[in-house]
Amino acid sequence: MSVQMKAMKVLLRRQPDHEILELEYLPVPCELKRSQRKSLAVHVSHNRVEVRAPLRMKRTPIELFVQKHQRWIRKKLKEKQRKHAEKLTLAAGRHILYKAQEWQLVIRDQRPTGVVLEPGRFCIQAPGITDPKAEKILTDWLKLKAKEYLPARTQALAQYLGVDHKLKEVVFRKTRSKWGHCTSEGRIQYNWLIMLAPDGVIDYMICHEVCHLLHMNHSPAFWDAVASVCPDYQRYVGWLKANEHRLWF
Ligand SMILES: [Zn+2]
Incomplete structure (x- = not known):
């Protein structure tokens, strides 16, 4: 030795x-x-x-x-x-990265119950609010945004690419490490936490999953299809790599 x-x-x-x-x-x-x-x-x-x-x-x-x-x-x-x-902690005084912007997190005992955006402040509020309650309020807010945006957008892109007959359903799940998933049966799953990301990143993720209806792999042909709809995709992949750890709570 x-x-x-x-x-x-x-x-x-x-x-x-x-x-x-x-x-x-x-x-x-x-x-x-x-x-x-x-x-x-x-x-x-x-x-x-x-x-x-x-x-x-x-x-x-x-x-x-x-x-x-x-x-x-x-x-x-x-x-x-x-x-x-840097991980997202839902507590007063912490920061939240929402749409690629830093917001100060405010958790306050106030009506109406929900999320209120003020200049530089991301406020989660409810009468008698507690930290678990704040988490539930933010979760509901993001789930609602996801349901309003993702299925319609997914359907429209699938139609544009001529694969809407392959799309069976869009489901939501908060997974530990994945943003999206597409099964061979045509079920696309999204993590609703993605709604914290900038719109371009969300659209890239939709594009990624819908392109799996064309190619169930990450072959060059798959990435060509992604690039045909989302030419800037590498920028969004890079953004996720650098920032996705800040979106989980
Ligand atoms: Zn993929």
């Missing part, structure tokens, strides 16, 4: 299902998950690092792999921590 490796003081606690690599140079725990895979991989979240390794791989190459990628891991960790801190 090299001097550098000794300095790292790599300790290992064996537990039934998982092992912890205690690496002094990482500010968060590093978990080792073994499975029937052939290569090593690292997965970083805001408060932990997970190394995925083949079942019988020796510890030394695993540790060297993590050490070799520590700069990348640290960079990724910072990015994940920033995004975690």
Whole structure:
């Protein structure tokens, strides 16, 4: 073992299902998950690092792999921590990103019940309001907006592309990580949280799902179809990548 490796003081606690690599140079725990895979991989979240390794791989190459990628891991960790801190929290004084604009979140005991937009202020209000109640009010408001906008727009685009006979229904679901989904039976599912996004992004998402009625994959032909309706789609994909973590609550 090299001097550098000794300095790292790599300790290992064996537990039934998982092992912890205690690496002094990482500010968060590093978990080792073994499975029937052939290569090593690292997965970083805001408060932990997970190394995925083949079942019988020796510890030394695993540790060297993590050490070799520590700069990348640290960079990724910072990015994940920033995004975690920016996550939407429904509490007075926080900010909400609505239609690509920063609004101060105001939760107030006031009639009428609902969402009221004032210059720079996104107000959620109801008599006797509480934080769970504020969440319910915002949820209802977004669901209503989604129902008013998404099905009609989806139908119109499907018609324009000549695939409306394939469209069976439009449903809504708040999923953990997806904005939209299209099944081979022609059911398009949207996450109503997308209504917080700018209109261009919403339209891109509709375009993406409706184009799946033409191509049930992400082939070049699929992206050509997307581009034919939404030439700026890469801009919207980029916006989502940079900001979508701020739309979930
Ligand atoms: Zn897709």
